[in-house]
Amino acid sequence: MSTTVESQPRKTSRSRRNPEETRSSILVAARIEFAAKGLNGARVDQIANRACANKQLVYYYFGSKDALYKAALEETYAEIRALERKLDLSTLPPREAMVRLIDFSLDYLNEHREFIRMLSDENALGAPHVRGSEFALKTNSPLLDLIAETLERGFAEGTFRTGIDPLELYVSIAGMTFFYFANGLTLSAIFGRDLSRAEAIASYREHIVKLTLDGLAPD
Amino acid sequence: MSTTVESQPRKTSRSRRNPEETRSSILVAARIEFAAKGLNGARVDQIANRACANKQLVYYYFGSKDALYKAALEETYAEIRALERKLDLSTLPPREAMVRLIDFSLDYLNEHREFIRMLSDENALGAPHVRGSEFALKTNSPLLDLIAETLERGFAEGTFRTGIDPLELYVSIAGMTFFYFANGLTLSAIFGRDLSRAEAIASYREHIVKLTLDGLAPD
């Protein structure tokens, strides 16, 4: 469950005089560095290094470390939104759709710890980069609509109860999955049980699937 | 929901030549500073300032910034464990006990955002301070036993189903509450709904109480 990234400058060659590629490789490097060390811990030098660019180029393309962080954050969000858009819940029966949503959340976070780190970091800093209208618009999620539609279908067929707020449901599912990975290291240490093992994750999945489906079921 | 702490040196007088008090005031200042800015962002200068001590005293008493961070983390954990110990779940009927547990979790995190920040930060850093046997022992939680006992009582009286893992239940509850506050800023920004309002919290409480109790109920 370690998230440490060794600071190998990974100097794979990058073609000269290709602005688009240069910008892109800086952004990729930035995402890795920020995800691994946070805004404060990340080093512009390392980012430039990893991107096989020089420090000045970082400023040329992004203006400041902070702006670069924001760009990295936006890309990270964009990525997850793109995946969410592919999550075709409407073709599945409501209960299966909900399970699919949980699995997606669990799998994505398990495989993209960097998203956790960036999200935690941004909030710890007071979320200064997310505030502002453009950001919210850019990262506008289709998920809430998907959930709402699924809940309605479930209610219609009698498998879900009414009165469930899609955002609250989303937050509770995201919370259960996010927390598991976000705080897995301290949880494992303090409770003496390795939560990063595949079986532990599978078992926990069963637990939250049951909790959610039962919680959604009509009385 | 802002967690920023203005860097006012808050120079309230501190009696001289009182080692116990000096040490303590440094630790208090450290907890505030670390909670607000994280390990990387915190400034030893600020801590000393806030404690009305000088920087060297910090080193005199704690040795290093890192050791001070660990001490702050331990105290933070100790505090929550002390509260958990007071949580007398065994005198309540199982379902009420579970609600009590959720309320405690929600209220504590709502009122102690600094705990969230320290926990997130420690995990982001790879939990280097929590690893190691002494820490786990020191912060050994009574909560798992309380939950296990409650689950058993609930099963005995027929309100809870069997086969529920106390740790998994704890993680899911903690996740739902922790995530709400930990990532509240970005959630509010992106979904355009202020989650820090009291009514929003109350509504979310109802949601997770329902989810949990229904999830625990026998089929």
Add this chain to the structure above:
Amino acid sequence: MSTTVESQPRKTSRSRRNPEETRSSILVAARIEFAAKGLNGARVDQIANRACANKQLVYYYFGSKDALYKAALEETYAEIRALERKLDLSTLPPREAMVRLIDFSLDYLNEHREFIRMLSDENALGAPHVRGSEFALKTNSPLLDLIAETLERGFAEGTFRTGIDPLELYVSIAGMTFFYFANGLTLSAIFGRDLSRAEAIASYREHIVKLTLDGLAPD
């Protein structure tokens, strides 16, 4: 015989944007500072100041105080080796060659007290910078070969005896000259005779020339 260097920042202008010159001026400043105060006593600030650079440039070019010290030490050695290489002993009759060697040693140390200081300091510290193969190779001295060849020529013409180890001869000559200047201050103070006066040096020269030549003569 004073070696103290006043800490005048000696801000003689240095052309901007000239990396070669910048690096070089830092190294020059470092040699002065290290020679005057030793590794421990030297201040990076002072070095930067004297080089009309700022502190960070020192790190930009040399990485650390220690690495800078090593670079200064290497240059110091390189300089003396370059001079030794010019010492054309092979064109002189053996006895004159030996006198030439003594004179060179005496004159060089007299005029380059900084070499004495750096050598003493390095040894006092346990010679950590000199250890390692590259250093030895870089500073490989031609002197031993020169001495060996001179001894052979002297033996051939009957002025020197056989069985003399070049390294031991070198060490004894270097010892007599080095110690005179290295410890001149305490010697002068304790024995109440100023050894830094030109006549004192001249007289001592006669003494060691005689000692050496007689010591080398066949029985």
Add this chain to the structure above:
Amino acid sequence: MSTTVESQPRKTSRSRRNPEETRSSILVAARIEFAAKGLNGARVDQIANRACANKQLVYYYFGSKDALYKAALEETYAEIRALERKLDLSTLPPREAMVRLIDFSLDYLNEHREFIRMLSDENALGAPHVRGSEFALKTNSPLLDLIAETLERGFAEGTFRTGIDPLELYVSIAGMTFFYFANGLTLSAIFGRDLSRAEAIASYREHIVKLTLDGLAPD
């Protein structure tokens, strides 16, 4: 040939309320620390620690780090002077007396590297502690008189030539021995020959004995 001293606080108990002993144990500790690390490198904390005293006592008894250094230097000198006083050269035939002197110098320095370090350090610093009349008087050496008397006896019996300055002879002998040990580490490293081995020392001894005796012999 290493002179590094591990910083074990060597906390052997020391009887309380015994001023003489306290002062003495501080001085002993100071000599070890200064000899190992020099004036700049030595730490008052370490000295106090090693002496099982507290830092304030160091100041109580010696006033300052510098004064303590001077006291340590004086004791070091006093010790060698005491040994020199026991060197009964006058009972030996002149040539044997001279050999005895060389052996003494070689052996003492070999066994007391700390003397080398302190002497080098003091000179490197510009000998500020040795300057001043009291120091010279306190450490007044009998050696020059012993050498002068030996030279006279040698001249009288025809084994030594005339015109030899006792101080110059002393400096040359001390130089050959001192330099060997003082700079042994760099010499060994650069010339690739371990000068600290007993055989190497024995061989060098023969060399300087021969050099000296031949140099003193009449033409």
Add this chain to the structure above:
DNA sequence: AATGAATGAGTATTCATTCAT
């Protein structure tokens, strides 16, 4: 578009020394 050189303001840490008891 790209680069290496240069900079100011910080940042944890150290250390000799003094104060109060």
Add this chain to the structure above:
DNA sequence: GATGAATGAATACTCATTCAT
């Protein structure tokens, strides 16, 4: 005499950022 607590002034080193080419 002896001790722990307290302090100011340094000190090596870092880092985001800008300049000049």
